[in-house]
Amino acid sequence: MTFSEIIKIYTEKGLPEREALLLIGKVIKQKKEYIIAHRYDECPKEYLEYIFELFEKRFNGYPLQYILGEVEFYGRMFYIEEGVLIPRWETEGLIDICKEYVRRYDLKNIIDIGVGSGVIAITIALECNNVRVYGTDISEKAIALSQRNANRYGANCTFKCGEFAEPFLDLFDTIQLIVSNPPYVRTDAKLQKELNYEPREALFSGEDGLNFYRELFKRYNLEGKIVVMEIGDDQGEYLKNLTGGHILKDLSGKDRYLVVDKFWVV
Ligand SMILES: C[S@@+](CC[C@H](N)C(=O)[O-])C[C@H]1O[C@@H](n2cnc3c(N)ncnc32)[C@H](O)[C@@H]1O
Incomplete structure (x- = not known):
């Protein structure tokens, strides 16, 4: 499955593409720009289960910031939990x-x-x-x-x-x-x-x-x-x-x- 196909599963639920990029980025330990540049590449299979686990949390309304563990405030990143x-x-x-x-x-x-x-x-x-x-x-x-x-x-x-x-x-x-x-x-x-x-x-x-x-x-x-x-x-x-x-x-x-x-x- 390509990154692009994974992102589509997320956005079809009415959630923003940016969130999908951040969640995938958290799992594969890359910045969102990397995923954009490689969107037609295959996502390594070992990451898929964890990515969909995080997607599922979001589909149930669990806040993005708690999943990412960080939040931006006044131009700086802060830990959040x-x-x-x-x-x-x-x-x-x-x-x-x-x-x-x-x-x-x-x-x-x-x-x-x-x-x-x-x-x-x-x-x-x-x-x-x-x-x-x-x-x-x-x-x-x-x-x-x-x-x-x-x-x-x-x-x-x-x-x-x-x-x-x-x-x-x-x-x-x-x-x-x-x-x-x-x-x-x-x-x-x-x-x-x-x-x-x-x-x-x-x-x-x-x-x-x-x-x-x-x-x-x-x-x-x-x-x-x-x-x-x-x-x-x-x-x-x-x-x-x-x-x-x-x-x-x-x-x-x-x-x-x-x-x-x-x-x-x-
Ligand atoms: C709306 S949150 C604000 C958190 C943070 N200042 C912010 O703006 O993101 C309110 C905070 O006040 C704390 N709080 C509630 N009642 C309090 C009290 N009587 N004295 C001190 N802190 C209190 C809560 O635990 C919570 O962390």
């Missing part, structure tokens, strides 16, 4: 907002609450000069993966397991920027099937999806801090009223980011 949320493109917008605040006020100490794979904390540490980024998560698996990703790039980050900012209470007063992409889905929300493979604690936050925000703004004295958070596209109005912050849109024009800088005094 089952049990940790797959970073989404909208979240890259948080980086742009944070970079602007770090530059404008020369911020040094940042905390990312709910790090997941660590992409936000690590990207800020790599994109901004002389910052120290702390990160927390309630999931031990997420903290271990974040550490692995930070090591990959030598990022100046410290991760600890625990809820909200609790693991770093001793230095909380020195924190100038809080960033977070928290769980914000309503517990009764109907999700696409791919999301069933992702951790529930990364997605859901009470009946209206807003528990995490309410708790964060209630629990801490945020004086002297800027808060930048990702939000659900229908949560802007409520969160603006709750926090006195403002709402920014993502690239598809949906309300997506909450910025509260009223606590910051220059």
Whole structure:
């Protein structure tokens, strides 16, 4: 069977050719460009079973990124694994907002609450000069993966397991920027099937999806801090009223980011 014939089996299910190339590439340990260049060659028989095993996982909705073990975020590749949320493109917008605040006020100490794979904390540490980024998560698996990703790039980050900012209470007063992409889905929300493979604690936050925000703004004295958070596209109005912050849109024009800088005094 040629690579071209194998790819056709995949795309006939309505899935993109690019995915087939990446999956075949994972099995035969080659880049997708190699497969494109050799698409009319026979695929060595010993690879076929594993390739179709991976295809079958995708046909059942298992996320591509978990199969590949890597995901791109803000132009860099990060390790990803089952049990940790797959970073989404909208979240890259948080980086742009944070970079602007770090530059404008020369911020040094940042905390990312709910790090997941660590992409936000690590990207800020790599994109901004002389910052120290702390990160927390309630999931031990997420903290271990974040550490692995930070090591990959030598990022100046410290991760600890625990809820909200609790693991770093001793230095909380020195924190100038809080960033977070928290769980914000309503517990009764109907999700696409791919999301069933992702951790529930990364997605859901009470009946209206807003528990995490309410708790964060209630629990801490945020004086002297800027808060930048990702939000659900229908949560802007409520969160603006709750926090006195403002709402920014993502690239598809949906309300997506909450910025509260009223606590910051220059
Ligand atoms: C939506 S995911 C975001 C992961 C990552 N920051 C990203 O953007 O890809 C939310 C993360 O928050 C963590 N989490 C949920 N509740 C938390 C809490 N109270 N304190 C700290 N982390 C929490 C989850 O385990 C999950 O890793």
